[in-house]
Amino acid sequence: MQSILDHSEANTDRAREPSPVFRLAHPHGSVENSRNDSRDLANFNFLRTVAVSLVFVDHLTAAADIRGLGAIGRLGVLIFFVHTSLVLMLSMGRLRLTGFRLYCIFLARRVFRIYPLSILAVLAVVIFRIPAVSGAGGLDWIGWPAFFSNIFLTQNLTHSKSIDFLWSLPFEMQMYLVLPALFLLLSRFPSLKVAALVLLLGTAIASAEWDLQGGTAGIDFLLARYAPCFLAGVFAWRMMALKSRSLPGPLWILFLFVLVVAYRLVDALRVYGPSAFDPHHLEVRIDHGIWWPPFLDLARDWIFCAATGVALPLFREIRIGWLNGLSHKVALYSYGIYAAHVPVLWVCFDLLHIGSLIVKGVISIALTAALAILLYHFVEHPAIEFGKRFSSNLVGRAAFS
Numbered sequence: 001m002q003s004i005l006d007h008s009e010a011n012t013d014r015a016r017e018p019s020p021v022f023r024l025a026h027p028h029g030s031v032e033n034s035r036n037d038s039r040d041l042a043n044f045n046f047l048r049t050v051a052v053s054l055v056f057v058d059h060l061t062a063a064a065d066i067r068g069l070g071a072i073g074r075l076g077v078l079i080f081f082v083h084t085s086l087v088l089m090l091s092m093g094r095l096r097l098t099g100f101r102l103y104c105i106f107l108a109r110r111v112f113r114i115y116p117l118s119i120l121a122v123l124a125v126v127i128f129r130i131p132a133v134s135g136a137g138g139l140d141w142i143g144w145p146a147f148f149s150n151i152f153l154t155q156n157l158t159h160s161k162s163i164d165f166l167w168s169l170p171f172e173m174q175m176y177l178v179l180p181a182l183f184l185l186l187s188r189f190p191s192l193k194v195a196a197l198v199l200l201l202g203t204a205i206a207s208a209e210w211d212l213q214g215g216t217a218g219i220d221f222l223l224a225r226y227a228p229c230f231l232a233g234v235f236a237w238r239m240m241a242l243k244s245r246s247l248p249g250p251l252w253i254l255f256l257f258v259l260v261v262a263y264r265l266v267d268a269l270r271v272y273g274p275s276a277f278d279p280h281h282l283e284v285r286i287d288h289g290i291w292w293p294p295f296l297d298l299a300r301d302w303i304f305c306a307a308t309g310v311a312l313p314l315f316r317e318i319r320i321g322w323l324n325g326l327s328h329k330v331a332l333y334s335y336g337i338y339a340a341h342v343p344v345l346w347v348c349f350d351l352l353h354i355g356s357l358i359v360k361g362v363i364s365i366a367l368t369a370a371l372a373i374l375l376y377h378f379v380e381h382p383a384i385e386f387g388k389r390f391s392s393n394l395v396g397r398a399a400f401s
Helices: 040-064 072-095 099-128 144-152 169-176 179-188 190-213 225-240 250-277 295-314 321-332 334-351 357-400
Strands: none
Touching: 040 179, 040 190, 040 250, 040 321, 040 334, 040 357, 072 169, 072 179, 072 225, 072 250, 099 144, 099 179, 099 250, 099 334, 099 357, 144 169, 144 190, 144 321, 144 357, 179 190, 179 225, 190 225, 190 295, 225 295, 295 334, 334 357
């Protein structure tokens, strides 16, 4: 399910952003702080930590057959989308490039940031037949067309079966084609009104696509399905430059808690309707049906993303040392956590018989953390460094051609 320039990719020059506290950003959405700025991007890191934690907890409780949390993992992915586009816009601001050079640098680095680990995850799932849900048995062969679609992250274009926890990456890769143009547009016209118009236009396009498809049930195959979610992050980027942050940092923690609770309540309403709030008439529903019209699935996601994007620039940075340190580490390894946690849960809950659910849960957390760290240092970071060199050479050759 998740999206930025790594600390190893960051320029040594300070960013010329109107808001000076936003400086160094991590390649898949997490934020890498300089030694003197360890608290400056605490809110970004905490948002990233909440997102990956929601995804992990969603899959962990499913593996343990614990019900009651609803689709909180989906909210985590939506937060990834907002966070990713926001921090990528900040990253492009530090490149100080335009036109073809900006596209070359940006897209080349994104390719080397995303694909190495996603390809490794696809190969692992296919080779070891890792199921999306614990207890579902081995994964059936998805076929060569779907396999290559997962490798190239085009599942939503080919309508192919997706390796479950990687379903969000195609939308990210496709949004990367648009973000540089949006960056150039909103740098030229930095008004918040223009950013709001871009967000509304993206929402209108996504709505029109839904309507043209005849309200298809396969909403995750719609190309513009999550465009308003990414554009909420773009709006937050412009808002940061133009609005001062007046609310205390700890309220950002409270806001995200309320956001998660609200999403859970809305998800219950989606499935059960008004009876969701009547304990005397509520029965567990297992038919995967929903109470409200399918279009409201889209509207719900867009509203929660917009709320996150508008709220983030309003809060001052969190100043809780231990929380900032923990969030920084989780954010740094979040892509590895995202890619590794489902295989780890499969090992702990399906392959090994290692005691109680609590023991399995603790071991799952420890193994996921260890594997994410290894993946970062042996796959992600080397690929990031190679992407830096490759993109720099590419732009250098283009400049003299």
